Amino acid sequence: MKLSVTVTLKKDVLDPQGKVVLNTLSNLGMNELKSIRQGKYFEIDINETDEIKAVKKVDQMCQKLLVNLIIEDYKIDKL
Amino acid sequence: MKSSVIVFPGSNCDRDIAVALEKMQFKNQMIWHKETTLPKSDLIVIPGGFSYGDYLRSGAIAGKSSIIEEVIKAANSGCLVLGICNGFQILTETGLLNGTLLRNKNLKFINKDINLKVMNINSKFTAKYKANQILKINIAHNEGNYFTDRKHLDELNKENLIAFKYCDEKGIIANKSNPNGSLENIAGIFNSKKNILGMMPHPERMIDNLISNTDGVNLFSSLIN
Numbered sequence: 254m255k256l257s258v259t260v261t262l263k264k265d266v267l268d269p270q271g272k273v274v275l276n277t278l279s280n281l282g283m284n285e286l287k288s289i290r291q292g293k294y295f296e297i298d299i300n301e302t303d304e305i306k307a308v309k310k311v312d313q314m315c316q317k318l319l320v321n322l323i324i325e326d327y328k329i330d331k332l
Numbered sequence: 333m334k335s336s337v338i339v340f341p342g343s344n345c346d347r348d349i350a351v352a353l354e355k356m357q358f359k360n361q362m363i364w365h366k367e368t369t370l371p372k373s374d375l376i377v378i379p380g381g382f383s384y385g386d387y388l389r390s391g392a393i394a395g396k397s398s399i400i401e402e403v404i405k406a407a408n409s410g411c412l413v414l415g416i417c418n419g420f421q422i423l424t425e426t427g428l429l430n431g432t433l434l435r436n437k438n439l440k441f442i443n444k445d446i447n448l449k450v451m452n453i454n455s456k457f458t459a460k461y462k463a464n465q466i467l468k469i470n471i472a473h474n475e476g477n478y479f480t481d482r483k484h485l486d487e488l489n490k491e492n493l494i495a496f497k498y499c500d501e502k503g504i505i506a507n508k509s510n511p512n513g514s515l516e517n518i519a520g521i522f523n524s525k526k527n528i529l530g531m532m533p534h535p536e537r538m539i540d541n542l543i544s545n546t547d548g549v550n551l552f553s554s555l556i557n
Binding site for chain 1: 388389392396425430431432434435436437438439479480481513
């Protein structure tokens with residue numbers, strides 16, 4: 254089963270990279286931009302057919318390694 | 333005193349710290365990260381560098397390596413642990429120190445000598461410094477912007493667990509003297525028992541007038557006594 258993990262910075266954590274991307278896009282004439290936050294994305298192929306179990310395992314991966322829970326939030330989706 | 337320096341693929345300040353420790357009369361051993369036991373040590377140092385190429389997050393992969401379990405055990409039983417630069421990042425990833433190190437606010441890798449103020453001399457690491465002493469120490473990092481939650485920041489302040497802050501030449505701690513956007517200009521912190529110190533600046537680069545200055549010497553000589 255394939256799952257994805259999207260990792261984003263928590264709301265109150267400064268994201269200088271997102272800011273620079275936003276500034277650059279604005280310089281390219283895209284003035285309608287309000288904000289941009291940069292994150293990380295993982296595609297995980299797991300030997301598990303039961304969706305609930307698979308999500309649980311990927312959740313453990315997030316907690317143990319993929320995500321720094323102090324500054325990041327994450328979302329797991331089925332692909 | 334015996335010291336162990338943990339070496340990861342990508343560590344690049346391991347030799348420098350070994351030279352500093354030996355100069356201060358430590359009996360030092362280099363420990364490869366795949367080892368599963370640590371020799372008996374009074375001090376464990378996690379050196380600077382780019383362990384695992386900073387993949388995922390700085391220090392994240394090194395923080396899960398097999399030797400780290402032993403470091404955590406030793407730290408919890410009171411062994412002195414010093415993490416410098418990438419070593420500080422690794423210590424936060426292991427949970428031995430709270431908080432984390434974000435990308436520098438200006439998005440640039442900063443390599444320069446900056447001023448630091450010694451905030452607490454009541455620790456084994458800083459005992460030989462004078463209260464509020466101003467040091468000139470090199471920093472060289474891309475992720476040195478210390479961040480933690482409000483509760484932990486209050487604890488750091490209340491329990492006097494901030495070891496060093498970035499300041500100017502006169503010792504003034506302000507935004508202007510903050511090189512990387514670090515919360516409250518924090519450059520180094522202790523754990524609650526003060527047997528663990530994590531810091532972004534490199535004291536091991538400041539042990540000889542021939543190449544820099546000697547402002548880092550007291551950190552190591554504090555430990556040897």
